[in-house]
Amino acid sequence: MDLLRGRLRAALDGGPALAVPTSGSTGEPKSVLLPGSALLASAAATHARLGGPGTWLLALPTTHIAGIQVLVRSLVAGTTPAELAGPFRGKSFTEAAADVLAADGPRYTALVPTQLTRVLEWGGDALAALRSFDAVLIGGAALAPPVLAAAREAGVRVVRTYGMTETAGGCVYDGLPLDGVSVEITAAGLVRLGGPTVAHGYAGSAPFGGWFTTSDLGELVDGRLQVLGRADDLINTGGEKVAPAAVEAVLLAQPGVRAVCVVGVPDPEWGQRVAALVVGALSQDALAAVRAALGAAAVPRRVVTVDALPEKAPGKVDRAAAAALAG
Template identity: 60%
Template sequence: MPPARDLQPLPVPSGSGALDVLPTLQRALDGAGPALLPVPDEPTEESRRVLDALGAGTPLAPGEDADDDPTALVIATSGSTGTPKGVLLPAAALRASAEATHRRLGGPGCWLLAMPAHHVAGIQVLVRSLVAGTRPHAVDLSGGFRPDGFAMAAQAALQGPGPHYTALVPTQLGRLLSDDGAGLTALRKFDAVLLGGAATPPSLLRRAREAGVAVFTTYGMSETSGGCVYNGIPLDIAQVHVDGETGPVALAGPMTARGYRGRPDSAAFTDGWFRTGDLGRWRDGRLEVLGRADDMIVTGGVNVAPLPVERVLAEQPGVREVCVFGIPDPEWGQAVVAAVVPADRAAAPAADALRAAVRERTNAASTPKRVVYLDELPLRGPGKPDRRALAARIAGEPSDDR
């Protein structure tokens, strides 16, 4: 029996420096060398915690690797718990995801990396490029994501033969649309723009399509090698099961991880299915995801899913971003809270108007008991609002209703 392969850190620079890892990534896809754990190249307390928790520098355990399909990447994800987990992604799963994505979008093409490549959405841009045999380009993220920086990188990427693809999170798309400059002009020229990492407000999606952007919303996670449902329709390799009319979502297919590092008995992986922890339903033949089951707010004995409330609020005039969550309440058990980032803080929409919109479009239980106004939402991962951080912060603060 050959010796167990080690799990080695893969420090990934931001921006164009991320392209330097392509040769190492190619070797991992080919099954040569160790399995790789992508982390930011600038050491942080978070990255050190991930390296320690996932046993970087130590061998993969039995069941975490296979001679005929080696584990290429171990992607760190905290999910909704904040505890680091290492998602074991075989080379075949990454390739299957990349190839299915190309089939859905219109064939192998040239990719522009616009997000950190130590997350699954970013590193899959590099994997797709390797599978396609094309050289990717990258946006300079040293000063954060800026529309002018995107425009500059996109100009270089669009000069090569197509088709041309990129992947964004909703916050990035919103900035490009609001800037309405060279970045948006360049974005319109891409044959497909994958949009994931966080729920996309319908109003943002509508604005993008009205602006001529070829947006594909994606649903997936590290455990499925990234997105496996595009515009609500599964990729041709993906199976989706929803338990009941509205219930837990499970995913299966060759893009699925083989499990978690150090957690051989995880109940999330059962009989070839990955149980996502999300709630969803089928609507007009498309999967509609309602959010995490553990994000569900129980207020006065009624279950309230945050995502439908967020969709209503995001469509209201003057709302740039919103996140809905629950905080402890002595009367209701939990109170529904909406954290709103106004387009103009000096002219923020009135809390009563926001509540009325939710009550009209959903129900009384879903109506926020509190509305708080923030300059920005705390984020985790590639661009998801951090509900836990918001709940901890807001629980001890007075409301800023107006």
């Protein structure tokens, strides 16, 4: 940790760019070169959106950009972050949060959706601690609407973030870009992000030039970004294009479904069929809801119940492993 802090301090002071690996959730990890200017711009824009510099709880690994950004924001704020010791458990979270909540000024933390779901399930002291934070950033993966609704009903100040290593972490909060960040939708429907938080580029590759085109499909509705899922996750079944994220959203709204991953599996007749890995129970009514909302092609033809979805990085589902399990 001390070595990483030293490297961060050097980058923020104009030294060599920090090399941060991508999660590799959709392929081989790449090394992203993040100059100090991008890290500083992200931290400043985050503090401006949330209500000023504050004290942070580090509950994510510092091998990924979300955890690194907690350290960057703390360095910029001149505060010392509390660090969650050991696995993410109710007791360890409550104890680590107590150190932050005792500090003066704003108190923040950043979690992935899985962690938020666990705290809601634990309730008690852990949930009481979480609702005491001035903002809880949730990123790394899509946040299911029922979980968001439950968190807000419980009094948790959730802020949904969208971004990636290539943009120095989250750069769109609750659908609205941070100060200085630009969002465009390409002719192919892909989300394109620009501004001072964009990385220099990948190690050994050409610079990004201030803009990064993601692999995510999206649209702008009344100025807010809505991410529709990854373009390379689209399932082609009998000539019909099915967006897994849309199917997942319908299924997650059904009783008994705690988590779900929808993937395409090979089919000799249709090319691909829709399959679903489900944590919980999937009823015929849930499948009927998919048919009513998205059409017959989107209904999962194969359902596999699992105890937990496979993950490749914190909060990121390993879709390749999910497809292997479903197939």
